[in-house]
Amino acid sequence: MASAREAAIARRSSPKVTDAAPEDAQLLELLGAAGRVADHASLAPWRVIALRGAARERLGAALVEAAQVSGEAAAKLRSKPLRAPLLVALVATVTPGHPKVPEWEQEAVAAGVGHLLSLLLDEAGWGVMWRTGPHTRHPAVAAMHGLADDERLLGWLYVGGRIESGKPGRPAELGGSRFSTLS
Numbered sequence: 001m002a003s004a005r006e007a008a009i010a011r012r013s014s015p016k017v018t019d020a021a022p023e024d025a026q027l028l029e030l031l032g033a034a035g036r037v038a039d040h041a042s043l044a045p046w047r048v049i050a051l052r053g054a055a056r057e058r059l060g061a062a063l064v065e066a067a068q069v070s071g072e073a074a075a076k077l078r079s080k081p082l083r084a085p086l087l088v089a090l091v092a093t094v095t096p097g098h099p100k101v102p103e104w105e106q107e108a109v110a111a112g113v114g115h116l117l118s119l120l121l122d123e124a125g126w127g128v129m130w131r132t133g134p135h136t137r138h139p140a141v142a143a144m145h146g147l148a149d150d151e152r153l154l155g156w157l158y159v160g161g162r163i164e165s166g167k168p169g170r171p172a173e174l175g176g177s178r179f180s181t182l183s
């Protein structure tokens with residue numbers, strides 16, 4: 001098993017994947033670990049929804065409704081969710097007006113779960129790519145997922161069988177101005 005550091009350095013996004021996908025049981029196991037991110041007041045302000053099969057077609061239809069396009073543009077948009085056999089929708093379940101934990105902190109926790117889940121899926125050998133787009137928070141897209149009023153979509157992890165690209169990932173070294181020390 002890779003160390004957390006080794007897994008982070010090895011991780012890279014997979015824009016193209018095969019039709020293989022992890023079962024719900026494996027997703028649940030990995031989510032148990034991903035849900036261990038730091039979480040102010042332990043609100044667990046997140047949930048995920050696995051979209052498989054025809055649910056991806058319903059998402060495509062919701063994207064077209066959101067974009068108000070037709071013809072070729074609609075066909076292109078409708079097919080986007082079909083690029084992977086499994087889409088893991090990442091949802092921030094925000095408690096508004098919490099006395100200690102503002103909304104941005106709750107979204108940060110949900111995003112942390114998304115990043116850690118993406119890392120764990122990558123480490124388990126799956127191809128993963130986090131995708132969003134201009135319609136991620138459109139009401140039609142929220143309705144397709146059955147989101148409640150205080151739930152916000154953070155995008156989808158597109159997951160499938162990994163195709164080795166042979167291309168190197170981004171370098172792990174930090175350049176320039178991303179680190180400084182105050183003392």
Ligand SMILES: Cc1cc2nc3c(=O)[nH]c(=O)nc-3n(C[C@H](O)[C@H](O)[C@H](O)COP(=O)(O)O)c2cc1C
Pocket residue numbers: 011012013014129130131132133154155169170
């Ligand atoms: C919140 C979020 C949304 C993203 N949305 C998209 C997207 O819609 N389209 C895309 O090509 N990449 C998107 N990305 C970036 C890719 O997932 C990926 O991280 C990037 O291409 C860098 O490649 P790497 O992860 O292999 O270093 C998104 C990443 C994050 C964290």
